[in-house]
Amino acid sequence: MNTTKVTVWNEFRHEKQNGKVQAIYPGGIHGAIAEALNRNPDIEARTATLDEPEHGLTEAVLDQTDVLFWWGHMAHGEVSDTVVERVQKRVLEGMGLIVLHSGHFSKIFRRLMGTNCSLSWRENDDKERLWNLQPGHPITEGIGRYLEIPRHEMYGERFDIPEPEKLIFISWYSGGEVFRSGCTWQRGHGKIFYFSPGHETYPVFHDPQIQRILLNAARWARPTVRIVDACPMVEPVEPSR
Amino acid sequence: MNTTKVTVWNEFRHEKQNGKVQAIYPGGIHGAIAEALNRNPDIEARTATLDEPEHGLTEAVLDQTDVLFWWGHMAHGEVSDTVVERVQKRVLEGMGLIVLHSGHFSKIFRRLMGTNCSLSWRENDDKERLWNLQPGHPITEGIGRYLEIPRHEMYGERFDIPEPEKLIFISWYSGGEVFRSGCTWQRGHGKIFYFSPGHETYPVFHDPQIQRILLNAARWARPTVRIVDACPMVEPVEPSR
Amino acid sequence: MNTTKVTVWNEFRHEKQNGKVQAIYPGGIHGAIAEALNRNPDIEARTATLDEPEHGLTEAVLDQTDVLFWWGHMAHGEVSDTVVERVQKRVLEGMGLIVLHSGHFSKIFRRLMGTNCSLSWRENDDKERLWNLQPGHPITEGIGRYLEIPRHEMYGERFDIPEPEKLIFISWYSGGEVFRSGCTWQRGHGKIFYFSPGHETYPVFHDPQIQRILLNAARWARPTVRIVDACPMVEPVEPSR
Amino acid sequence: MNTTKVTVWNEFRHEKQNGKVQAIYPGGIHGAIAEALNRNPDIEARTATLDEPEHGLTEAVLDQTDVLFWWGHMAHGEVSDTVVERVQKRVLEGMGLIVLHSGHFSKIFRRLMGTNCSLSWRENDDKERLWNLQPGHPITEGIGRYLEIPRHEMYGERFDIPEPEKLIFISWYSGGEVFRSGCTWQRGHGKIFYFSPGHETYPVFHDPQIQRILLNAARWARPTVRIVDACPMVEPVEPSR
Numbered sequence: 001m002n003t004t005k006v007t008v009w010n011e012f013r014h015e016k017q018n019g020k021v022q023a024i025y026p027g028g029i030h031g032a033i034a035e036a037l038n039r040n041p042d043i044e045a046r047t048a049t050l051d052e053p054e055h056g057l058t059e060a061v062l063d064q065t066d067v068l069f070w071w072g073h074m075a076h077g078e079v080s081d082t083v084v085e086r087v088q089k090r091v092l093e094g095m096g097l098i099v100l101h102s103g104h105f106s107k108i109f110r111r112l113m114g115t116n117c118s119l120s121w122r123e124n125d126d127k128e129r130l131w132n133l134q135p136g137h138p139i140t141e142g143i144g145r146y147l148e149i150p151r152h153e154m155y156g157e158r159f160d161i162p163e164p165e166k167l168i169f170i171s172w173y174s175g176g177e178v179f180r181s182g183c184t185w186q187r188g189h190g191k192i193f194y195f196s197p198g199h200e201t202y203p204v205f206h207d208p209q210i211q212r213i214l215l216n217a218a219r220w221a222r223p224t225v226r227i228v229d230a231c232p233m234v235e236p237v238e239p240s241r
Numbered sequence: 242m243n244t245t246k247v248t249v250w251n252e253f254r255h256e257k258q259n260g261k262v263q264a265i266y267p268g269g270i271h272g273a274i275a276e277a278l279n280r281n282p283d284i285e286a287r288t289a290t291l292d293e294p295e296h297g298l299t300e301a302v303l304d305q306t307d308v309l310f311w312w313g314h315m316a317h318g319e320v321s322d323t324v325v326e327r328v329q330k331r332v333l334e335g336m337g338l339i340v341l342h343s344g345h346f347s348k349i350f351r352r353l354m355g356t357n358c359s360l361s362w363r364e365n366d367d368k369e370r371l372w373n374l375q376p377g378h379p380i381t382e383g384i385g386r387y388l389e390i391p392r393h394e395m396y397g398e399r400f401d402i403p404e405p406e407k408l409i410f411i412s413w414y415s416g417g418e419v420f421r422s423g424c425t426w427q428r429g430h431g432k433i434f435y436f437s438p439g440h441e442t443y444p445v446f447h448d449p450q451i452q453r454i455l456l457n458a459a460r461w462a463r464p465t466v467r468i469v470d471a472c473p474m475v476e477p478v479e480p481s482r
Numbered sequence: 483m484n485t486t487k488v489t490v491w492n493e494f495r496h497e498k499q500n501g502k503v504q505a506i507y508p509g510g511i512h513g514a515i516a517e518a519l520n521r522n523p524d525i526e527a528r529t530a531t532l533d534e535p536e537h538g539l540t541e542a543v544l545d546q547t548d549v550l551f552w553w554g555h556m557a558h559g560e561v562s563d564t565v566v567e568r569v570q571k572r573v574l575e576g577m578g579l580i581v582l583h584s585g586h587f588s589k590i591f592r593r594l595m596g597t598n599c600s601l602s603w604r605e606n607d608d609k610e611r612l613w614n615l616q617p618g619h620p621i622t623e624g625i626g627r628y629l630e631i632p633r634h635e636m637y638g639e640r641f642d643i644p645e646p647e648k649l650i651f652i653s654w655y656s657g658g659e660v661f662r663s664g665c666t667w668q669r670g671h672g673k674i675f676y677f678s679p680g681h682e683t684y685p686v687f688h689d690p691q692i693q694r695i696l697l698n699a700a701r702w703a704r705p706t707v708r709i710v711d712a713c714p715m716v717e718p719v720e721p722s723r
Numbered sequence: 724m725n726t727t728k729v730t731v732w733n734e735f736r737h738e739k740q741n742g743k744v745q746a747i748y749p750g751g752i753h754g755a756i757a758e759a760l761n762r763n764p765d766i767e768a769r770t771a772t773l774d775e776p777e778h779g780l781t782e783a784v785l786d787q788t789d790v791l792f793w794w795g796h797m798a799h800g801e802v803s804d805t806v807v808e809r810v811q812k813r814v815l816e817g818m819g820l821i822v823l824h825s826g827h828f829s830k831i832f833r834r835l836m837g838t839n840c841s842l843s844w845r846e847n848d849d850k851e852r853l854w855n856l857q858p859g860h861p862i863t864e865g866i867g868r869y870l871e872i873p874r875h876e877m878y879g880e881r882f883d884i885p886e887p888e889k890l891i892f893i894s895w896y897s898g899g900e901v902f903r904s905g906c907t908w909q910r911g912h913g914k915i916f917y918f919s920p921g922h923e924t925y926p927v928f929h930d931p932q933i934q935r936i937l938l939n940a941a942r943w944a945r946p947t948v949r950i951v952d953a954c955p956m957v958e959p960v961e962p963s964r
Contacts, residue, residue: 088355092356092357092401094859105472111352111355112355113355114329114352114353114354114355114428115333115428115429116333116429116470118470118471118472119472120472120473120474120475121472121473121474121475122474122475122476122477124477126477129658129960131638131639131640131659131660132639132640133639133640133641135640135912135948135950136817136912136946136947136948136950138947141947145640146960154477156475156613157613157614157615157652158470158613158614158615158617158627159615160333160429160470162403162426162427162428163406163427163647163648163649165404165645165888166645167645167649170639170652170660170662171660172654172655172658172659172660173654174477174479174961175477175478175479175481176477176478176479176611176654177475177478177613177654178613178652178653178654178660180652185403186403186404187355187356187403188356188357188401189858189859223859224859224861224864225858225859227858227859229357229359229399229401230359231346231359231360231361231362232361232362233361233362233363234361234362234363234397234418235363236363236365236367236395236415236416236417237416237417237418237852237869238415238416238417238897240416335618370719370899372879372880372881372900372901373880373881374880374881374882376671376707376709376881377576377671377705377706377707377709379706382706386881387719397854398854398855398856398893399854399855399856399858399868400856404888404889404890406647406886407886408886408890411880411893411901411903412901413895413896413899413900413901414895415720417852417895418854418895419854419893419894419895419901421893430617430618464618465618465620465623466617466618468617468618478611478628479656570837574838574839574883587954593834593837594837595837596811596834596835596836596837596910597815597910597911598815598911598952600952600953600954601954602954602955602956602957603954603955603956603957604956604957604958604959606959608959636957636959638957640952642815642911642952644885644908644909644910645888645909647886656959656961657959657960657961657963658959658960658961659957659960667885668885668886669837669838669885670838670839670883711839711841711881711883712841713828713841713842713843713844714843714844715843715844715845716843716844716845716879716900717845718845718847718849718877718897718898718899719898719899719900720897720898720899722898
């Protein structure tokens with residue numbers, strides 16, 4: 001069994017400032033995700049947060065990361081461009097990237113997509129139902145026709161992203177909107193999964209089905225190569241005539 | 242007939258420094274392309290270059306640009322990030338973008354693709370033959386099964402780009418390589434076409450078939466909308482229960 | 483202005499057998515669509531139906547058709563394989579094809595997609611809201627953020643189709659489902675648009691916004707080429723060494 | 724380790740009629756491929772051929788097949804439509820399908836693609852060089868920047884296929900052509916890989932690198948689900964208001 005080394009990155013600000021969020025995630029969103037992943041013997045998950053030196057994402061950490069999870073919301077602008085470039089470079093070399101919820105507006109996701117990654121939103125206790133469009137995809141293993149989040153922030157279309165390579169989930173909201181809530185892309189040699197659940201004021205990451213999807217995504221995004229692309233001058237492979 | 246307003250942007254350095262390039266493009270690469278486009282009554286092409294204030298790409302110029310052509314090579318790093326962000330924003334709002342040859346490594350192309358955009362290369366007078374994979378596409382109107390460039394710089398795979406939405410041309414080289422030489426993508430509301438011909442030491446942009454493809458691409462990339470995306474908080478469209 | 487020659491094909495059985503349908507579409511669904519399209523001077527729409535000889539789709543008719551609309555439901559199995567092959571051949575040569583509603587299960591659509599094209603469904607007066615994901619696409623010209631159908635048959639995921647090249651609309655239903663209700667593909671040289679509205683017991687094709695989308699789709703799908711592909715033995719383009 | 728059950732289907736006519744082909748593949752093309760695959764403990768490969776009852780592809784055989792390989796050339800028309808439908812149904816349920824060389828014109832491949840699958844060709848001992856565009860993809864594990872076939876039939880563009888979901892290989896030919904020689908798609912729940920090498924008069928399937936790609940493809944295409952899609956009438960998931 002191959003071990004997948006995961007780093008769960010979290011902004012970790014809401015949990016410090018908002019009692020409601022702290023009550024839901026006393027160990028931080030990163031802690032809850034890493035703990036759930038670490039229940040599986042093939043996963044070694046550790047964490048990193050914004051306020052650590054280099055945001056906890058040093059070259060050494062990224063060298064030892066197969067798949068990076070990303071949760072950010074109120075402090076996207078505080079993430080240093082140097083670290084963003086380092087993460088992007090590592091994704092292009094093959095590291096998997098799982099972008100969660102408000103991470104849609106993170107520097108790293110927008111840089112890899114090339115688009116605004118804008119959407120419409122509302123905090124109003126909407127019911128959300130995620131429909132599974134790819135029941136044979138590794139990311140949906142163990143998930144049925146749909147899953148429900150009883151109360152959640154609404155994220156609605158138009159989501160400004162490049163056409164997904166695979167559209168895995170579409171969400172229905174009680175307020176009347178829809179959203180492409182699970183999407184995959186490849187950039188360089190790295191696999192990317194955007195998954196919209198996970199607002200900080202709801203216990204979404206404690207849901208066993210959500211945890212299962214995160215586990216599936218980590219396994220799916222695990223790279224088999226590390227390739228540093230360059231722009232080499234090359235000799236002809238055919239002899240000249 | 243709708244007029245398409247084109248701005249042809251050129252780094253315009255090789256032409257000033259290299260007699261061979263100057264002999265081929267006495268009015269600059271930008272001048273040659275704009276002149277060819279302006280032979281068509283539905284096109285109004287002007288030019289902009291690196292050494293002009295704001296690289297000639299002020300807000301006012303971009304406001305009046307439907308389609309931007311981009312040629313750069315030796316001075317990608319001198320293009321200011323402010324201008325790159327301005328161009329990206331305008332593409333996402335709907336402006337078409339035609340990236341030529343060594344523009345594969347420009348800041349604007351790499352930012353829109355999210356990848357390295359690296360490739361292999363060789364200056365060795367290779368013969369290049371571009372095979373037309375999409376004879377019904379607007380970009381290949383008037384082009385037959387293939388076109389040839391008798392001597393050209395070789396650009397070879399692996400080209401580190403997101404999977405093209407449409408692969409229009411694949412090039413064959415006498416030295417033994419292949420290349421995805423014509424590719425389209427959409428980013429935001431803007432259409433993007435990458436077209437690899439056009440090394441500065443060969444008279445590629447004087448070729449009538451190449452000129453025809455550039456004209457076709459300008460017409461194809463012309464936007465019908467200008468939409469500034471935002472991330473609005475919205476009210477439910479369904480009444481609450 | 484280029485004229486687009488449209489043929490609107492309808493099974494035309496419900497209208498003869500069901501008084502409710504007849505009351506909504508006294509001239510048949512085909513008649514309602516053709517009449518709406520013909521209000522535009524650049525469209526010449528005629529009709530064809532199942533019970534005509536060769537289902538009204540002779541070689542001569544298809545020769546003169548730029549874009550074919552297809553509505554069928556209760557009698558897919560009665561469409562002759564010969565006619566289906568003829569239509570498929572013509573699509574691959576460049577003819578546009580607009581498949582409506584229950585046409586998802588037609589022989590021609592399943593043959594072009596290669597998949598089951600199955601879905602879930604319910605006739606229960608659901609409210610349907612179609613979200614516009616591509617406000618810059620020709621098919622959505624004049625359409626806002628969404629459009630609504632007050633009562634309609636529900637079509638739900640999973641819709642068994644190849645990943646759409648562009649996903650234009652996603653539908654929300656009051657009963658809790660979602661659906662990819664507007665999708666485009668290219669097959670051969672022909673453009674295909676599947677659009678799910680249009681159940682026979684609701685006056686959907688009298689809706690001005692729906693009519694606008696059908697008009698847009700006809701203009702979008704209009705071919706500029708007619709190419710008969712073959713499998714030719716060819717001589718080398720390079721001299722032998 | 725999960726076992727992948729492979730069935731290698733071959734038309735098996737050239738080998739009986741042509742001494743040259745018989746000398747290269749004394750046990751048939753199917754035999755050579757199955758033998759190479761069976762050297763790997765996680766693969767159980769058996770064979771089936773055209774002249775067996777039901778072409779060797781009974782319901783029972785397909786029930787026990789994870790991945791089907793397909794080689795056909797001179798007798799595509801003799802494959803019964805019943806068996807083609809059975810294979811298509813099984814692919815849509817999740818079975819992997821690897822289509823080899825002249826199988827591009829088989830009934831099963833054309834039916835799954837929806838297009839002509841036509842191309843240009845020449846038997847002239849061309850050198851073929853396959854460039855690897857996806858060095859991180861499971862199908863190219865162990866394969867370098869390119870592989871060469873010293874003498875092979877030429878297959879050239881335009882290859883009339885739907886845009887591949889991943890373009891894995893592009894071939895260069897000494898006669899001047901290019902070809903998309905390795906392409907993947909998903910149809911229903913099944914993965915499809917088209918791989919163009921393998922003309923019967925060249926010992927291509929004895930090449931260790933080609934064998935490696937076939938092994939990789941078998942592992943990649945192995946399904947994790949078997950889902951029979953239907954078109955169910957469903958109850959609302961939301962309570963009526």
